[in-house]
Amino acid sequence: MLLRVAVVQFAPRFADPQRNLATILSLLDWAQPAHIVVLPELATTGYFFQSRDEVAAYAEPLDGPTLERLHREACWRGQLLILGFAERHGDRLYNSAALLLPEPNERRVYRKTHLFYKEKLCFDPGDTGFFVVHYPRWDVRIGTMICYDWRFPEAARTLALQGADLIACPANLVTDAWRMVMPVRALENKVYLALANRTGSEERNGEQLTFRGESAIYSYTGATLCRAGADDTTVLIAEIEPTHTRNKAFDPLDDIFADRRPEHYRL
Numbered sequence: 001m002l003l004r005v006a007v008v009q010f011a012p013r014f015a016d017p018q019r020n021l022a023t024i025l026s027l028l029d030w031a032q033p034a035h036i037v038v039l040p041e042l043a044t045t046g047y048f049f050q051s052r053d054e055v056a057a058y059a060e061p062l063d064g065p066t067l068e069r070l071h072r073e074a075c076w077r078g079q080l081l082i083l084g085f086a087e088r089h090g091d092r093l094y095n096s097a098a099l100l101l102p103e104p105n106e107r108r109v110y111r112k113t114h115l116f117y118k119e120k121l122c123f124d125p126g127d128t129g130f131f132v133v134h135y136p137r138w139d140v141r142i143g144t145m146i147c148y149d150w151r152f153p154e155a156a157r158t159l160a161l162q163g164a165d166l167i168a169c170p171a172n173l174v175t176d177a178w179r180m181v182m183p184v185r186a187l188e189n190k191v192y193l194a195l196a197n198r199t200g201s202e203e204r205n206g207e208q209l210t211f212r213g214e215s216a217i218y219s220y221t222g223a224t225l226c227r228a229g230a231d232d233t234t235v236l237i238a239e240i241e242p243t244h245t246r247n248k249a250f251d252p253l254d255d256i257f258a259d260r261r262p263e264h265y266r267l
C-alpha cells in the first residue's frame with residue numbers, strides 16, 4: 001500500500017509548551033494528507049536544557065496532557081504521529097519519542113539511546129533499546145531513532161534487522177556531517193528514512209546552538225525524495241511503498257542482509 005509520510009519542520013520555543021502545542025496543531029493541518037507524520041526532537045519543550053531540574057519542570061509522562069491531546073488528534077485525523085518530547089517516568093527523565101498510533105491506547109515510547117553534549121547532564125540514557133512497531137492496517141513497520149543516534153550505524157542497522165521499512169528520526173541537528181551520512185543509512189539498510197529536523201537557535205547561559213533545518217525524506221536507494229530549506233517552517237510529504245524495502249537483494253546474486261558475515265564483525 002502506498003503511504004504518504006510527512007516531516008514537519010519548525011522552531012519550537014524553549015520552555016513554552018503551550019505555544020509549541022499550538023504550533024504543532026496548526027502544522028498538522030498542513031500535514032493532513034499524510035498517513036505518518038514525523039516531528040522534531042523535543043518538539044514540545046525546545047532543546048537546550050542546562051540541568052535536570054530544568055527538564056523536570058517541563059517533562060511529562062507518556063500519558064501526560066500534551067501527549068493525550070496529540071493522541072486524540074492522531075485518532076481523529078487517522079494519522080500516526082511520531083514526535084520528540086521530554087519524558088518523566090518516575091524519577092527518570094528521558095529525551096524520548098512518542099509513537100501515537102491512530103487507535104485509542106496504542107502508544108509507544110522510544111527513549112534516546114545516545115545522549116548528545118549537555119543532554120548527558122540533563123537526561124537519563126534511554127532504556128528501551130531500538131524496536132519496530134508494525135501497524136497492520138497499513139502493513140508498515142516503523143523504527144525510531146533520535147538525532148545523534150545517526151552517528152552510530154548500529155542504530156539504523158538494528159532497526160532494519162528487526163524489519164523496519166521506515167526509520168523515523170526526530171532531530172535537533174546542530175552539526176553538519178549528517179547530510180552525507182543520513183542517505184547512506186537509508187541505502188545501506190534499504191529502508192526509507194524520514195528526518196524531521198528543527199530550525200532556529202537557542203541561547204542559554206551565553207552559549208548559542210543553531211539548528212540546521214533541511215528536514216528530508218530519503219528513499220531506500222539513498223535518493224532524496226524531498227528536502228526543506230535551512231530556515232523554513234514547513235511540512236514536506238513524500239510517498240513510500242513499504243513492501244519495496246523487504247527484499248534486500250539488489251541483483252540476482254547479491255543481498256545486503258543474506259550476504260552479511262556477522263561472525264567476522266566486532267560490535
Ligand code: ACM
Pocket residue numbers: 041115116146147148149171172173174175
Ligand atoms: C542531537 O542529538 N540533538 C544533536
